[in-house]
Amino acid sequence: MLERHHLHILRAIKEQGSLTAAADTLYLTQSAISHAMKKLESQLGVSLWKKSGRQLHFTQAGEYLLTLSERMLPQFEHAEQQLKQFAQGQRGTLRIGMECHPCYQWLLKVVEPFLHQWPDVDVDVKQKFQFGGLGALFGHDIDVLVTPDPLFKPGIEYVSVFDYELVLVTSPQSPLAEQTYVEPHQITSETLITYPVDQARLDVFTQFMAPAHCAPRKHKTIETTDIMLHMVAAGRGIAALPKWLAKEYQQQLNLHILRMGEQGIDKAIHLGVREEKRDDYIDDFIVKARETMIFGNA
Numbered sequence: 119m120l121e122r123h124h125l126h127i128l129r130a131i132k133e134q135g136s137l138t139a140a141a142d143t144l145y146l147t148q149s150a151i152s153h154a155m156k157k158l159e160s161q162l163g164v165s166l167w168k169k170s171g172r173q174l175h176f177t178q179a180g181e182y183l184l185t186l187s188e189r190m191l192p193q194f195e196h197a198e199q200q201l202k203q204f205a206q207g208q209r210g211t212l213r214i215g216m217e218c219h220p221c222y223q224w225l226l227k228v229v230e231p232f233l234h235q236w237p238d239v240d241v242d243v244k245q246k247f248q249f250g251g252l253g254a255l256f257g258h259d260i261d262v263l264v265t266p267d268p269l270f271k272p273g274i275e276y277v278s279v280f281d282y283e284l285v286l287v288t289s290p291q292s293p294l295a296e297q298t299y300v301e302p303h304q305i306t307s308e309t310l311i312t313y314p315v316d317q318a319r320l321d322v323f324t325q326f327m328a329p330a331h332c333a334p335r336k337h338k339t340i341e342t343t344d345i346m347l348h349m350v351a352a353g354r355g356i357a358a359l360p361k362w363l364a365k366e367y368q369q370q371l372n373l374h375i376l377r378m379g380e381q382g383i384d385k386a387i388h389l390g391v392r393e394e395k396r397d398d399y400i401d402d403f404i405v406k407a408r409e410t411m412i413f414g415n416a
Contacts, residue, residue, distance in 0.1 A: 122194065124158050125187035127151055128166070131174060132184055192259050211240040212403060215251035215260035217267065218387060219313040220343055220363045225264065228410045232403055239399045255390055261400055263390035267319065276388040279407050283361040284321055284383040286376040289353040299377035302330035309355035310334035311346050321385065322358035326378050347371055360385070 130140035141148045159166055166180035176184060199211065212232075214225070222243075229241050244251075244260050251263040255274060268276040286305070288294045294304065310322065317323045317337075327333060338355060340346040343363070350357050351371040364375050389404055 119161055120158065120183075122191075124154065125183065125191055127155060128180065128184050129187045129191060131167075132176075136172065136174065189257050192257065196258065210397065210399075211242050212262065212399060213242050213244055213260045215244045215254050215263045217251050217263060217265035219315065220359055221264055221387065223343075223363065223366065224387075224410065228403070228407045232399075232406050235402065235406075236399050252390070255392060258392075261391065261396070262403065265388055265390060266321075266385050268388045268390060273393050274390050275393045276390050277404055277408070279387045279389055281384060281386045284325075284358055284378060284385050285361045285364055286322075286356055286358055286378050287347065287350050287364045287367075288356045288374045288376060289351055290372055290374045291353055292356070292374065294356070294376060295374040297376060299380050299382070301379065302327045302332040305334055305356060306332050307335050309336040309338060311338050311340055311349055311355040311357045313346075314339040314341055320358075321383060322378070325383050326358075343367070347373065 126144060127140065130143045131137060134140045134143055137148050137151055141151050144151070155166060162179070164179040165177050166183065167174045167176050169175075196213075216222070216225075225243070233239075233241060244254065251260060251265065252269050252271065252274070254260045255263045256271075270276065286294075286300055294300055294308075297304075305327075312320055312322065336355075340349065343359075346357055347359075347367045348371065349355055351373055358378065361375065364373065367373060368375065389407055391400065391404070
C-alpha cells in the first residue's frame with residue numbers, strides 16, 4: 119500500500135517534470151519507478167497520472183497524493199533531523215518563518231542572546247515562507263511565524279511583540295519633505311518602491327492609498343532594504359517602512375520621514391505559534407523577542 123517512497127517519487131516527478139529526471143534525482147532506474155507506481159495504482163484502484171506525449175499530467179488522485187507529499191515529507195525530514203540532533207546531544211532547531219520583510223535587523227538582535235543562552239539549539243530562518251507562513255506553521259514546517267498581519271485560526275496563538283508606526287520615507291530634496299505628514303493624493307506623482315509582495319499585503323496600498331482611490335505614478339519592487347533606501351536617498355522614489363527601521367537608516371543615509379495621514383498608521387509585530395505543548399526554548403525565544411528593544415520607535 120501507500121508508503122513514504124511513493125510520496126518521494128511523486129514529489130520528484132512534480133519538481134523534475136519527467137520520470138527520467140525524477141529517477142536521476144532519486145538514484146533509481148525509470149523502470150523501478152514505473153514498477154513501484156503501477157503496483158500502487160493496482161492496489162489503490164486508481165490512476166495517478168496520464169501521459170500526453172512526453173508530458174505527465176497528474177489525475178485527481180495523483181494531485182491529492184502530491185499535496186499529501188508536500189505536507190508530510192517535510193515533517194518526516196524535520197523529525198529525522200531532530201532525532202539526529204538529539205543523538206548528538208543537541209536540543210533541536212528553532213525554525214522561524216518570516217512574513218515581515220524589514221524585520222531581519224530586529225530578528226538578529228533577538229537571535230544573538232538566544233543562541234548564547236541555548237548552545238544546543240540551532241536557529242534557521244525560512245525565507246521561502248515569507249508572506250504565506252500560516253500553512254507552514256500548521257504543517258509543522260516552522261515553529262514560529264513573525265508577522266505584522268496575524269490571521270487568527272483555531273490552533274494558532276499569537277503573541278504581540280512590539281507596536282510600530284508605518285511611515286513614508288523620502289529624500290530631503292523631495293517637495294514632500296517640507297511637510298510633517300502626507301495625504302494619499304500627494305504621492306500620485308511619485309514612484310513608490312516596495313518589497314516584492316502582492317499589493318493586497320502592502321499596508322501602504324490597503325490602508326493608505328486604496329481607501330482614497332489613489333495610486334502612485336509608478337510602482338517598483340526591490341528585495342533588499344539597503345538598495346531600496348539608497349534609491350530613496352538618491353531621489354529615485356519613496357518608500358513605506360516601519361518608523362524604527364527608517365530611523366536606523368536615517369543615521370547612515372540622508373532621509374526624511376513623513377507620517378502617513380495626520381493620524382498615522384499604527385501596526386504591530388506578532389509571533390505565531392501552535393497551541394500545543396512546545397519546547398521550552400520556543401517559549402524563551404518569545405520572551406526574548408518581547409524584551410528586545412527596537413531603535414527609534416517613539
